[in-house]
Amino acid sequence: MILQVHxxxxxxxxxxxxxxxxxxxxxxxxxxLIGPNGAGKTTLFNVINGVYAPEHGRVSFRGEDITGLPxxxxxxxxxxxxxxxxxxxHELTVRENVMVGACYGREKHSLKEAxxxxxxxxxxxxxxxxxxxxxxxxxxxxxxxxxxxRALAARPYLLLLDEVLAGLNPSxxxxxxxxxxxxxxxxxxxxxxxxxxxxxxxxxxxxxVLDYGTLIATGLPEEVANNPQVIEAYLGDPKMTxxxxxx
Amino acid sequence: xxxxxxxGFWLPLVIVLVWGGVVLLIHQDTMRExxxxxxxxxxxxxxxxxxxxxxxxxxxxxxxxxxLGGYTxxxxxxxxxWPLFAAAxxxxxxxxxxxxxxxxxVLRLRGAYFALATIGINEAARAFVSNFGPYGGATGxxxxxxxxxxxxxxxxxxxxTFTFLWITTLVVLLVSYLVKHSRFGLxxxxxxxxxxxxxxxGVKAPKSKTITYVISAFFPGVIGTLYxxxxxxxxxxxxxxxxxxxxxxxxxxxxxxxTVMGPLVGAVxxxxxxxxxxxxxxxxxxxxxxxxxxxxxxxxxxxxxxxGWVRNHVRRLQKVLE
Numbered sequence: 080m081i082l083q084v085h086x087x088x089x090x091x092x093x094x095x096x097x098x099x100x101x102x103x104x105x106x107x108x109x110x111x112l113i114g115p116n117g118a119g120k121t122t123l124f125n126v127i128n129g130v131y132a133p134e135h136g137r138v139s140f141r142g143e144d145i146t147g148l149p150x151x152x153x154x155x156x157x158x159x160x161x162x163x164x165x166x167x168x169h170e171l172t173v174r175e176n177v178m179v180g181a182c183y184g185r186e187k188h189s190l191k192e193a194x195x196x197x198x199x200x201x202x203x204x205x206x207x208x209x210x211x212x213x214x215x216x217x218x219x220x221x222x223x224x225x226x227x228x229r230a231l232a233a234r235p236y237l238l239l240l241d242e243v244l245a246g247l248n249p250s251x252x253x254x255x256x257x258x259x260x261x262x263x264x265x266x267x268x269x270x271x272x273x274x275x276x277x278x279x280x281x282x283x284x285x286x287x288v289l290d291y292g293t294l295i296a297t298g299l300p301e302e303v304a305n306n307p308q309v310i311e312a313y314l315g316d317p318k319m320t321x322x323x324x325x326x
Numbered sequence: 327x328x329x330x331x332x333x334g335f336w337l338p339l340v341i342v343l344v345w346g347g348v349v350l351l352i353h354q355d356t357m358r359e360x361x362x363x364x365x366x367x368x369x370x371x372x373x374x375x376x377x378x379x380x381x382x383x384x385x386x387x388x389x390x391x392x393x394l395g396g397y398t399x400x401x402x403x404x405x406x407x408w409p410l411f412a413a414a415x416x417x418x419x420x421x422x423x424x425x426x427x428x429x430x431x432v433l434r435l436r437g438a439y440f441a442l443a444t445i446g447i448n449e450a451a452r453a454f455v456s457n458f459g460p461y462g463g464a465t466g467x468x469x470x471x472x473x474x475x476x477x478x479x480x481x482x483x484x485x486x487t488f489t490f491l492w493i494t495t496l497v498v499l500l501v502s503y504l505v506k507h508s509r510f511g512l513x514x515x516x517x518x519x520x521x522x523x524x525x526x527x528g529v530k531a532p533k534s535k536t537i538t539y540v541i542s543a544f545f546p547g548v549i550g551t552l553y554x555x556x557x558x559x560x561x562x563x564x565x566x567x568x569x570x571x572x573x574x575x576x577x578x579x580x581x582x583x584x585t586v587m588g589p590l591v592g593a594v595x596x597x598x599x600x601x602x603x604x605x606x607x608x609x610x611x612x613x614x615x616x617x618x619x620x621x622x623x624x625x626x627x628x629x630x631x632x633x634g635w636v637r638n639h640v641r642r643l644q645k646v647l648e
Contacts, residue, residue, distance in 0.1 A: 128526060130522070130526065149525065150522075150525045150526045151525045151526075151527075151528050151529055151530045151531065154525075154526060154527055154528035155528045159527075160526060162523065162526075166520050166522075166523040167519075168515070168516050168519035168520055168523065168524075169519055170515070170518075170519055170584075171515055171516070171519060175512065175515070178512060179512055179513070179516045179524065179527050179529065180527050180528075182509050182512055182513070183513060183516075183524075183527050183528030183529050184527065184528050189509060190507075190508070190509050190512065193509070229527065233527065233528065
């Protein structure tokens with residue numbers, strides 16, 4: 080078990096963003112996290128990686144209690160993430176962006192070693208030819224891949240992917256999916272938020288469904304897709320569900 | 327490639343090395359005074375740039391470290407009989423220590439809030455020193471003449487002070503380069519671009535920012551000691567002048583923040599302009615207004631400063647201008 084989230088509750092003033100969320104993530108697993116907008120998915124990521132401290136509940140990573148630890152300590156334990164709204168370090172080159180991940184991630188590399196690792200991860204996401212450009216000059220799809228390269232260069236045990244497919248065209252989605260599968264082949268566990276249903280259903284081992292801050296379903300993709308509560312809350316249209324399952 | 331094999335590493339150092347060397351060789355008092363003012367500006371601007379340029383934190387009251395360090399160094403030298411070198415280091419260490427304490431508190435603030443807090447610190451330090459007996463209160467201190475005798479009288483002592491300032495400026499430029507091109511510096515640049523994203527990638531922002539604040543406060547303390555020893559007296563009104571803080575910012579912005587060369591170019595350029603304005607009959611009372619207008623124009627039209635602009639437009643010079 081690489082990640083255990085137990086009874087996590089997070090409030091913003093009067094808004095209950097997460098209520099008693101409990102789940103486990105097995106080592107080597109791809110766990111999908113879906114739910115309508117505002118369901119609390121990104122908040123859950125922020126609680127797991129230490130951006131927010133939960134009001135109560137516990138988060139354990141590789142057997143260690145990381146609840147309330149600042150995000151930089153969580154990162155150094157081997158938990159990396161990407162952001163839904165990409166956050167490149169604009170004035171730095173693409174390579175330097177990735178070097179930050181390598182220098183300050185789990186393995187704390189020197190600059191020289193970080194440069195080598197950065198080129199490796201850039202190659203993995205197919206951005207190596209842009210390495211010397213300022214990262215602000217990339218387009219959306221490239222920035223998404225840069226986020227991924229940066230997270231990979233940290234050599235994490237667990238990767239949190241926040242909508243890496245959003246805003247990509249179908250061929251870009253297909254290539255990103257291959258990249259995600261390749262990452263798992265390297266032994267990195269993945270928790271991913273996604274709205275592109277075909278993609279998340281086909282790539283995930285299991286799916287979590289969050290609605291109004293509560294986990295309403297957990298299970299294999301086909302179980303979740305057939306769950307009446309999930310259909311009502313999120314998928315909406317039973318016909319579309321059938322179509323999804325057929326694919 | 328190692329640092330010493332890069333032209334960008336050598337250029338600022340060689341400029342300052344030759345410059346100071348020539349002044350020492352020619353040995354002319356007026357030339358020394360001009361070079362003192364310019365090298366001091368380079369040293370102060372470069373120190374501020376280590377914080378402002380690399381972490382993006384705008385310290386409006388950075389002159390407080392020049393004042394507090396200067397006062398402390400002056401006291402050690404004149405009242406306690408310390409040698410100049412030790413007193414200057416003492417002044418620097420006090421500034422660094424205060425920055426460490428203050429940094430833990432105010433570096434939690436971001437943007438305008440941090441900038442405002444730094445102004446408050448400068449005013450608080452001025453008020454404290456004005457009422458602090460050992461430092462001479464509101465009237466300040468005059469140098470004890472026996473302090474000059476160690477260096478062969480007032481004349482030669484000024485040359486010794488100049489030599490120390492020259493070395494200090496070289497060290498600031500060296501530190502500025504080394505910080506920028508280190509793993510630590512990469513973390514700082516990440517903080518400048520997006521502090522939250524940097525922390526998510528593992529950069530310990532609170533610690534890194536505090537260390538940087540301490541480094542950038544140390545050198546103004548050393549320079550302050552040298553400057554006030556050269557002047558022969560120190561008083562609160564001279565030590566904590568807010569407009570000098572703003573001039574430091576203008577120099578960094580003019581030359582190009584976040585570059586090693588920028589503060590050197592900006593300080594010399596600004597001081598040259600200031601000298602011209604102060605001696606011109608039309609502008610002599612307006613030099614601060616011109617500084618303000620210049621800051622506005624730079625921020626609006628050339629935010630990268632002179633060095634940044636050249637780097638962006640002439641690719642071949644990127645390796646030379648760090």
